[in-house]
Amino acid sequence: xxxxxxxxxxxxxxxxxxxxxxxxxxxxxxxxxxxxxxxxxxxxxxxxxxxxxxxxxxxxxxxxxxxxxxxxxxxxxxxxxxxxxxxxxxxxxxxxxxxxxxxxxxxxxxx
Amino acid sequence: xxxxxxxxxxxxxxxxxxxxxxxxxxxxxxxxxxxxxxxxxxxxxxxxxxxxxxxxxxxxxxxxxxxxxxxxxxxxxxxxxxxxxxxxxxxxxxxxxxxxxxxxxxxxxxxxxxxxxxxxxxxxxxxxxxxxxxxxxxxxxxxxxxxxxxxxxxxxxxxxxxxxxxxxxxxxxxx
Numbered sequence: 001x002x003x004x005x006x007x008x009x010x011x012x013x014x015x016x017x018x019x020x021x022x023x024x025x026x027x028x029x030x031x032x033x034x035x036x037x038x039x040x041x042x043x044x045x046x047x048x049x050x051x052x053x054x055x056x057x058x059x060x061x062x063x064x065x066x067x068x069x070x071x072x073x074x075x076x077x078x079x080x081x082x083x084x085x086x087x088x089x090x091x092x093x094x095x096x097x098x099x100x101x102x103x104x105x106x107x108x109x110x111x
Numbered sequence: 112x113x114x115x116x117x118x119x120x121x122x123x124x125x126x127x128x129x130x131x132x133x134x135x136x137x138x139x140x141x142x143x144x145x146x147x148x149x150x151x152x153x154x155x156x157x158x159x160x161x162x163x164x165x166x167x168x169x170x171x172x173x174x175x176x177x178x179x180x181x182x183x184x185x186x187x188x189x190x191x192x193x194x195x196x197x198x199x200x201x202x203x204x205x206x207x208x209x210x211x212x213x214x215x216x217x218x219x220x221x222x223x224x225x226x227x228x229x230x231x232x233x234x235x236x237x238x239x240x241x242x243x244x245x246x247x248x249x250x251x252x253x254x255x256x257x258x259x260x261x262x263x264x265x266x267x268x269x270x271x272x273x274x275x276x277x278x279x280x281x282x283x284x285x286x
Binding site for chain 1: 112113114115116117118119120185187
């Protein structure tokens with residue numbers, strides 16, 4: 001069972017409730033992440049210095065390795081920015097869900 | 112919707128970062144104490160060297176305790192790089208001055224973590240850090256008492272011999 005967490009024009013992230021994992025759909029591909037892998041991916045995407053990339057004369061493509069599935073993503077600056085939006089939206093939604101669930105948990109022992 | 116974030120990522124990023132910083136500090140302290148032990152050892156201050164070898168092991172244990180805590184909470188524990196330690200000192204007293212400085216810096220850092228735990232209402236980590244707060248009271252006490260021995264005994268050769276006789280006997284007994 002999958003629940004969509006966040007969607008942008010080019011990608012989306014859903015969570016799988018059976019496996020406690022996340023599914024990134026991007027460029028007609030699907031990549032599965034455990035939460036710790038998703039955190040690591042976010043860390044890598046957020047670590048790019050956008051200003052430095054804008055001013056650089058090097059090719060406008062960055063390589064991101066995903067060790068948990070041994071894949072490489074070749075990302076343009078535009079795609080890095082889109083991933084930032086996707087991951088920020090995803091983690092904000094997860095945090096909001098956590099806050100809601102915390103309130104709901106108070107009713108678990110409602111006696 | 113299932114709360115996967117809460118199930119698998121117990122601590123806030125800010126708490127994880129500050130504990131990883133502490134892991135690095137403990138690793139650096141362990142290395143720094145080894146440098147102090149080496150200085151004492153080659154100059155014939157065998158008991159002082161043993162004191163610092165033990166301290167180095169203690170700091171390593173602190174580092175691992177923090178490291179395991181992050182792993183247990185399914186958070187990223189970062190194995191730290193350790194920078195250069197100071198190896199040159201003018202006297203045995205200066206070595207122990209450095210040890211006290213270290214302990215005070217570690218205490219400040221531990222208290223800062225407790226402050227952050229309170230800021231983010233992280234009761235579990237605050238409780239976990241209580242052991243470190245107590246440990247630092249002991250560590251600072253021992254470092255301070257060692258320095259006070261220099262005030263009492265002086266720093267001539269006979270006094271340094273007496274210092275060596277006493278250094279391994281310093282213990283903290285909470286009132």
